[in-house]
């Protein structure tokens with residue numbers, strides 16, 4: 001989990017302590033990640049971002065979601081807890097081992113019936129879907145170089161009024177540091193400009209987690 005550099009560690013701690021804590025099943029999932037995937041757990045969204053996404057799904061009456069980047073299922077579980085019992089999430093990843101851990105926790109939380117996991121390059125999964133508005137929400141959180149490709153495939157498939165969330169859009173502050181030139185940060189910079197220029201949406205870049213862009217497709 002990467003969090004915003006805008007907050008001092010103390011203020012961040014306060015912010016987390018003054019948000020409703022994650023459900024116990026999410027805490028268990030996070031603890032297993034800390035134990036089994038200490039080098040990769042940084043990829044999991046933060047607890048307050050998870051709560052924000054659950055609330056956002058509830059507030060927007062979202063039913064059908066596409067997620068790009070499952071990892072071990074923390075963010076999909078947060079979203080699944082915010083949609084109705086007949087809601088759906090299609091979540092994409094290339095790593096079957098991580099997805100199988102995710103499925104275990106979705107079962108435990110009683111939301112597995114809402115979630116379909118698709119293994120393979122997400123851009124192929126997206127292109128294989130009908131180009132019809134079929135989702136109320138998208139969450140983009142995979143390889144940063146491909147964010148523009150994901151965006152271009154997702155926007156036509158979002159219903160009018162639907163939401164697109166993109167994670168890590170401040171990239172630990174590297175977006176404004178010209179000495180940082182990794183493919184990932186360049187991917188994020190390109191994406192931030194691309195999404196802002198897209199007249200089909202209105203958006204805000206929030207200082208939630210590592211930067212979370214929230215876009216709404218116009219009616």
Ligand SMILES: C[S@@+](CC[C@H](N)C(=O)[O-])C[C@H]1O[C@@H](n2cnc3c(N)ncnc32)[C@H](O)[C@@H]1O
Pocket residue numbers: 043044045068069070071072073074075076092093094095098120121122123141142143146
């Ligand atoms: C930041 S993690 C996702 C974290 C997850 N949303 C969470 O909160 O736990 C990014 C994920 O994207 C996956 N990924 C990387 N490249 C991909 C690709 N081309 N297609 C689909 N998934 C990909 C990785 O395997 C990894 O699990």
